[in-house]
Amino acid sequence: MDRHGAKDIERLSGARLTSEAKAALLAEQTECTFCFLDEDGGPAAVVLSFAVDDDRFWITSVQGRVQVRGVERDPRVSIVVSGTGTGSQGRQMLSITGTAEIHRDISGLGDRLDLLAARLAPDHPERFIALLTSPGRLLIEVTPTSTVASHDSRRLAGDGRGGPARVAQNEEDRS
Template identity: 30%
Template sequence: MTDETQVDYEDLTSMRLDDDGLAELLAGPAECVFNWTTRDGHPVGVVVAFVHQDGKFFTTCAERRARVPALRQRPQSGIVINNGGKTATFKGESIVHANGDPGFDELKAWFYTRLSRLDTKPDDPYVQSFAKFLDSPHRVIIETDARLVVAFDTAKFHAFTVEAMAAQND
């Protein structure tokens, strides 16, 4: 194989997820891996449901979860989404919103509606119950203003790999 026909398999920039693919990935509600650090500096993550709105991610959990005090002390966090061979990794800063905080009632009203899908299935009894279930006194909403780090499309990667292997065999 000559240098002119060699495929640079180390350069994956052309495998980026395009804007439409990223928008589809974020359209949710969906699941992500939400990451933060422990007090001793170790990264940890959990799979949670999210809503993406206005460039921010919104997730929820019980206030007693370990991530809540961790994020209050160290707001740096990361979000990884993987669905159907499309992935995106974000990093940002999180804010924990709790009952009694200014604007919490407005935040939970739209967020619980979107997360439960009450906005798209208002007559579904399960959805109605889930929306009510979310509204518990010790539940927090985590808002993460995150920036895209990398978005990847495995379908493009597969095609690129096939091409690279074929070029190697020429």
């Protein structure tokens, strides 16, 4: 049986992220594309840092920013995470839709601030927490509702670029 992508890359259903690869991507990547609706109801997006805890995305922002105004108008959002810039081989991507909630009073969310600080400023988390507790600072919590798409080129022959076939990475790849 041919491996996915050996002759073409039209059928990519076999190149979705496994749950292990998804967890690895979310653990390694610290930036996402955060998509929301602008004031005219059109698509808009910004790149933001994030952390994931208990399957929820946590993003820090400031009152009045375009993404905050977008969530205030409509809490339906999308988040796209790619493996670009990580040490991972191949190309990985995860796109989810979700519902965003703005937390303006972050005094009770110290554990989330600690999570963000440890992830985004591991050398000096206390300095980052001081920045995160500034006036106007808030947290956006995104609860995923569905996975739109995912991709892992390592599950394709030749990494999906027509190169030589690579050895399967796990038993699931051999089936």
